[in-house]
Amino acid sequence: MIGSYVSIGPNVRRIGAAHPLSELSLHPFWYNPSLGMAHVDQDVNRTEVYIGDDSWIGANAVILPGCRRIGTGAVIGAGSIVTKDVADFSVVAGNPAKPIGTRLTEDERTALMEIKPWSHDPMEAHRLLVAIRARLGGADNAGHRQTPDANNPST
Numbered sequence: 280m281i282g283s284y285v286s287i288g289p290n291v292r293r294i295g296a297a298h299p300l301s302e303l304s305l306h307p308f309w310y311n312p313s314l315g316m317a318h319v320d321q322d323v324n325r326t327e328v329y330i331g332d333d334s335w336i337g338a339n340a341v342i343l344p345g346c347r348r349i350g351t352g353a354v355i356g357a358g359s360i361v362t363k364d365v366a367d368f369s370v371v372a373g374n375p376a377k378p379i380g381t382r383l384t385e386d387e388r389t390a391l392m393e394i395k396p397w398s399h400d401p402m403e404a405h406r407l408l409v410a411i412r413a414r415l416g417g418a419d420n421a422g423h424r425q426t427p428d429a430n431n432p433s434t
């Protein structure tokens with residue numbers, strides 16, 4: 280499942296299953312029912328990943344089965360191999376991906392999680408982001424221009 284306002288760079292891949300390391304043979308003939316040899320009960324565990332709102336997955340990242348959740352506002356560095364869950368607002372990178380930082384201040388993270396701008400259309404989301412920035416102060420990175428064109432959210 281993919282949240283709202285998620286940014287996914289080019290060539291990002293999600294791997295939802297692994298060949299069974301403990302079996303005598305690794306070949307999918309023995310576990311993948313679609314190949315005609317195995318019963319559906321013999322299939323390996325196929326997992327899904329939840330990709331949180333307003334997260335950003337850099338180019339060429341690979342999300343392995345061990346990662347079941349990428350948190351809200353999280354960042355995956357380009358080329359990362361993600362083997363575990365990624366916490367909200369965490370920045371991870373490398374192979375295997377490890378935390379290299381956390382985005383925003385605690386007050387900013389708390390406000391975002393309470394107000395959830397990503398639950399709204401772009402105009403309202405932008406208004407909420409500007410309001411949060413005005414309340415908390417700091418650099419104006421509330422996102423983009425002050426008066427986005429309602430007919431063209433990319434402006």
Ligand SMILES: CC(C)(COP(=O)(O)OP(=O)(O)OC[C@H]1O[C@@H](n2cnc3c(N)ncnc32)[C@H](O)[C@@H]1OP(=O)(O)O)[C@@H](O)C(=O)NCCC(=O)NCCS
Nearest residue numbers: 287288289336337338354355356357358359371372373379
């Ligand atoms: C993850 C990212 C956002 C971090 O940016 P940043 O906060 O400015 O981080 P820095 O460049 O200061 O790097 C911090 C450390 O993490 C390492 N690092 C950063 N990105 C990395 C990556 N993708 N893989 C491995 N290590 C990485 C740096 O080498 C540095 O290590 P050091 O402290 O040992 O010197 C950025 O590096 C990145 O990967 N962006 C994705 C770009 C992309 O894919 N764009 C196209 C899609 S829209």
